[in-house]
Amino acid sequence: MEDGKKGLDIFGLIKSVLFTDFVKGLVITLGYNVSRSITLRYPDTEKWIPYRRWRGMHTLNKDANGRELCVACELCSRACPTQCITVIPMEDATGRGIADRVAKVWKVDLVRCLFCGFCEDACPTTAVRLGREYELACHDLSCTVKEREGLLKPQPVPESFEGGVVVGARFVRTPGGISVVADLSKSRKRAL
């Protein structure tokens, strides 16, 4: 304006008289008012289920006969860049695992974990998998180390479920803690 041409800005005047900018803004707001919502009503009614490639909390798999796939070879703990996985093997020929070598201890410290997935890559039996469990927050450090027993329980979202969708959910508050229970039957694409 300083070095620009002098004179009356007719258009500007008309714009300000007619509240054009204000109306423009209102139109956007109005558009959102009538468009479909992108807000996820998490955790009360909705929950995002990530894609299969998601790297969440570890899970330990079993084979079709229910035998543990983990042979406690410790390659995961070796591959781990943060040394957050501890494996102590033991001998158990009762058929608990696919070999007579099974894990006595398999634990992961999720606070130290980078979720890099090296453990998954190192595993020769595809026993360890980074699952789609991502609600890992808690009030104290007691829940940060996950033990074998808990990790062997199948995660709520099965491997067969494609993911990348928003599903119905229910927020459950129990004396044991809080959780968001997903209902995989009701799903919708996430609006972008």
Place this chain on the structure above:
Amino acid sequence: MTPVLHGISILTDSPTVVSARAGALEFLLANHALDCPVCDKAGECELQDMVHKYGPHKGRHTEKKFKFHEKDYALSPVIIKNSNRCVQCIKCARVCREVVGVNVLAAIGRGDHQEETSFFKTQLDCDHCGNCIEVCPVGCFMRLPYRYKARPWDLKGADTVCAYCATGCRMVMEHRDGTVLRARAQYGVGVNSETLCARGRFGFDYINSPERLTTPHVNRYGKLEAATWVEAFDYIKESLMGVSGDEFGGIVSPRYTNEEAYLFQKLVRDVFKSANVDSTSRWEASGVEAFAAAAGMNEGGVSVFDCMEADTVVVIGAQISDENPVTDYIIRRISAARKMNVIIVSPRAMKLDSSANLLLRVAPGAEGAVLNAVALSLVPDKTGGYAQTADIAKDMIDALVAKLKASASVAIIAGTEFLRHPESCAGLGFLKDSLKSSGKKVLILPALDRCNQRGVWEMGAHPGFGPGYAGVEKRGKGTHEMLEAAMDGGITSMYAAGVDIVSMFPDAQFAQKALMRLKFLIVQDTFMTETAKMAHVVLPGATFAEKEGFYTNQEGRAQIIRSLLPPPGKAKRDFDVIKAVGEIFDTGFGPKNPALALDEMRKTNPMYRDASLAFNNKRNVDNKLDIKAALVKAADAAPPSVKCAPAAIAPKDDKYQFALMTGNHLFHSGMLSKRSVSLTGLLNSAVVEICPEDAVFYGLKPGAKVIVKGAHYEAVMTLTVRPGSKRGVAFIAENYQDCPVNRFFKKGAGTPQVAIRPCS
């Protein structure tokens, strides 16, 4: 086959060689079970390393792999086998036959169905030494105690020396999170290279034992109760205040490091002003002097490999295959190649007999008489001397003499029987002198059964000599005299550091009575031993894996040990305990740490001044096992010469048919190995061993329970036979808790006689 010629150029890394190597490896993998994630060897497997380096990284064999069996099978309580991983190198069978000499492993079958195992795959009745595990390049032979416990990269190791016998085998002890998991030998390191015996390889697990003493104990109102160090030291202070020198005696364990032994004798001599210091609860002090003098231990170290260079090797008074198994391997291995004379003089048959070309079976304690007879025959213008050895055929002595006469150099491996029967030492000295006077080179290697027995003597833990065999102003009392003095009140206080007098003194009852009379007894040990139970104060010490220091093996080879773990609980390293006891009475007592003790000791002890402690852990480039720099040098002084009177010969009693011999069992060493789970799994309850002829003669069945009855004690144990042993000799090892062999002994009564009859 291409003969190697001068100037030949051999390519080891050309593309052709590398691809041929990959091809060979591909065939090895054709049937090799690729269960690396399960296999204990993964991570240190030679096949894995080779395939990783040279390939093939993809196999072309699509055929189903041949499998010997589905499940691994145990070959022994300590060895487990998976033949599917075998690469048919037959190293296991060769080490078993050529080095260990038990010959229980062989290759069964042909081609890729060839399996190296025991016949019919039954449990082995062998030495359980585990050398097959060590040489196996793949995970075919594995340690059962280590099975599925860790990966090689989990283990933190320290180079150390085996703490059982005095062969001084170098090994690496490894632990995971504070639990010692395995001991292994390294190829080309130490006198043993990659061999160990069952004790060394599997007997370390007492370190992890929950029975370890972790806190001091103080006797309160007749009961030992856990206490703090302060309470224990206060109790020691008030009880020992005012005890005059002669009333105090100290005995240090031959398993303590040299630094600890040096500090201990300093504590007894300088702080308590007492001359009564000894280092064993078994031998008489005068016998030790006689043995050290006869064996020429003050003349410096004698390498076992130098001994093997001799034309004739005489093994006498040593149950070498049982007490020093790795020395036995060395003799077997080298004698097979060099074909020198190996002469064994012993009452018992032993594994090494198969390598010997002359065997003399003598009565227990008759070694001296044999050596005398031999020496007399070597000295010109003298004949006879056979009269003393009525039970040895004259022609055998003649054969021995002929072999000695024909040799330019002679090595004599003299064992602990000379310490049990010290009167034999004169014969040893006599033979040595007469061989030397006839211009032969003579080497004497003492074969001892405690890892640092030689070292503690050379540190001066002996009533008759100080560090480096230097003379002492006043001769003190040895263990035997101390206990006698305790009996009549001459000694009121004792400090037993690491020794279990009640279990080891050759008259258990006497030792117990004598210790009962003491006003004050300090016991420092790692376990609540029989002696510790009688103590007023028990101080928890450390095992060899928990301290720094060095040992001197039987050859006089100084070798450092490294600390792997801190002592458990409130236990302390023995050096610190001895130092703290000294500081109660003299705040300036020192040296304050093992390194300073080493410096101080080296200043006063010419034997160790130049003995190198370096390089011992390094692997030789040329796989030369003999590091001469580590051998101790000659001392300035000699042990005082003593004359050992022959022990009283018990009148022959027809009730007792057997003369009782003792020593260490192959699987045990002292009472310490009884705390090892693996070793007690190999042998737990007492066995008595006689020769098969006697078993038939007296109608005794091998494997059956028998009653062994002596004049003072009788016990039920299992009978075993050993073919080739002398008739009329019964052997009971000193290692059984259920039957302490020292209860058969009576002080001053000589070799005990026993009767064996079937248990009805």
